[in-house]
Amino acid sequence: MTLLDRLPMTLMVLVTTIGATVTVLVAGGSGTLELHRIRLTYDLMAALALIPWLILSVFRPGWRPSSRLAPAIVACLAVFTVSTVTSREPRLSVEMLGYAILLAELYLLLVALLRRPALRLHFERLALVLCVLVCVLYLIQAFQAWLVWWDAVGRIAIPPLRPGYLGLSLGAPIPLATLVLLLGAFGLAPSQLRGWTSRVVIVVVLMLVAATVLVTASRGAWLGAAAGLAVTFIAAVVARPEARESALRRVRSRWAAVALLVGIPILVAAGALAALSGRLTLEDGGARAAFARASIRMFDASPLTGVGPGAWQVLRASNAKPTDPDLYLPHAHNLYLQTLAEFGLVGILAGIIFVGAVGLLIARAVRSDGDMRRRVGYAA
Secondary structure (H helix, E strand, O other): OOHHHHHHHHHHHHHHHHHHHHHHHOOOOOOOOOOHHHHHHHHHHHHHHHHHHHHHHHHOHHHOOOOOOHHHHHHHHHHHHHHHHOOOOHHHHHHHHHHHHHHHHHHHHHHHHHOOHHHHHHHHHHHHHHHHHHHHHHHHHHHHHHHHHHHHHOOOOOOOOOHHHOOHHHOOHHHHHHHHHHHHHHHHOOOOOOHHHHHHHHHHHHHHHHHHHHHHOOHHHHHHHHHHHHHHHHHHHHHOHHHHHHHHHHHOOHHHHHHHHHHHHHHHHHHHHHHHOOOOOOOOOOHHHHHHHHHHHHHHHOOOOOOOOOOHHHHOHHHOOOOOOOOOOOOOOOHHHHHHHHHHHHHHHHHHHHHHHHHHHHHHHHOOOOHHHHHHHHHO
């Protein structure tokens, strides 16, 4: 293959690497995406990616947007549109609808790119590299905050988790915990490494992800990771007899004994640190309960289509009781109640359709005969 033949793929690898890196490390979330120049840059990057692809798809059928999740995506966008038309805050809702369409288009572009084996391998490696990079950067950021804290208290002491509510470009530790769990799972699952190299990479990545998720002190991430591991193990054992036999062999192996001897003290120490940091309670001064009441009031006001995408943050104060904590947050700390408030019953229906479609896709992958597809199914 000549240099000219390799040029298109080389350019796509370069562009996707820059785009993914900027998305994760610069425009990752509310930490920086709310800045006007960052948002304009990100929107421009999305347009530069989408427009050439859509033009190419007109002439090349293999590049046309398609996905097994397309019906579920259409259902969600239809609900977004209906709730936007009936919104109490039309300007905000139109903006949220625009970003929902943009997100759907970027997802379909990612699906089209992943159909190319060379690009799929590139994304697998990139996910692993970004996972390690995000973990290392966050742990450094947290350690720097601990240094300031130790200097303030005048001695070395057990440091607080989620110091300063730091979260790199995502603006908070909770989405950062979600990000590293996703990148770690989908970076490790399709890995082609074998032997000791594979074991070293797996151990290093798992330790970095575990340390990062612990320091973020995200109770949702802790519970989600534990529940996800349990469900994945059960799915693997139930779906395929050979997986059941392999799991039993591994449980009885010396590596399992070593993992227990090392893992149990680490889990005990992590639990003690979480307890000392006050993260094993749900005490929040009544904020979550107040947000739940406000969400229910919004739903009562518009039960079918909700108050509109993005309207919760504006209408929360007017739907709160005088005695409720007056905290400004753009979300209800409860995805289900916020969906109910902003999209009403049609939003819940669309959510059920989407979860069902994703669940069916995962079930097919787990029961697949292809080893790679099966592993990605377990990661999902």
